[in-house]
Amino acid sequence: MRAAAACSSVLKPTGVSDGPFFRGPIADLQVDVFLTAGHRSNCRPEVVMNHVYFTALADGAGLAAEITAGLSGTDAAPHVYAIEPIGIFGNEPDVTDKKFPGNPTRSYRTSAPLRITGEIVNWTSARRYKCAALFTHEQVDPFAADICPETLRSRVGQ
Incomplete structure (x- = not known):
């Protein structure tokens, strides 16, 4: 997995943001950790996720983290992390195609890993x-x- 981080070019469809990118989990993560698909959903544990979801909006990642924290039934704290996509990614079709054509939410998904590059502490709570x-x-x-x-x-x- 680490060798993949050395890639200087990420393949993405035309019109997709160049970043920066963010992820909003409730997990307390460290820099250089890789997030991968194939794990259970934070919001629906009966679902195994085929993709990892992220956004180009720090506050959007914060909203996702707060929703996850609210639904978890625990006192887990929401976090926002800066991330680097390691492979091909594209628009998140459940949001962009069905609800917000043109992707104004700047929401994306990938089946490739995302690397944590840092934690963002100055995002706006939703x-x-x-x-x-x-x-x-x-x-x-x-x-x-x-x-x-x-x-x-x-x-x-x-």
């Missing part, structure tokens, strides 16, 4: 947004109220 709307498909004003992990769990039935 707890003020009604994150539960992402799961209930409600039309809500995202700036209307704060939402805590306990509320998020209750809204999605956990």
Whole structure:
């Protein structure tokens, strides 16, 4: 795996961001750790993930981490890490093709590893947004109220 990090060029489709890129897990990770596909989903443990997901927006990675923390039922802290894609990656089709054509969320996926290059500490928390709307498909004003992990769990039935 380490030899792959020496690649100076990552293959990507035309129109895909050059980075920087971020990942938002609840895991406490170290620099030079590789994230790989084939593990259980953080949000749905019954699902094995064929891809690793990431974004070019640090705050978007923070939102993903906060949703995962809220759904985990633990006191896990959300983290945002700067990452480097090691192989081919492309737009995340469940978001870009189905919900937001043109990829304004700058969301991507890969079946190749991602290397952690550092932790980002100055991202904006999304707890003020009604994150539960992402799961209930409600039309809500995202700036209307704060939402805590306990509320998020209750809204999605956990």
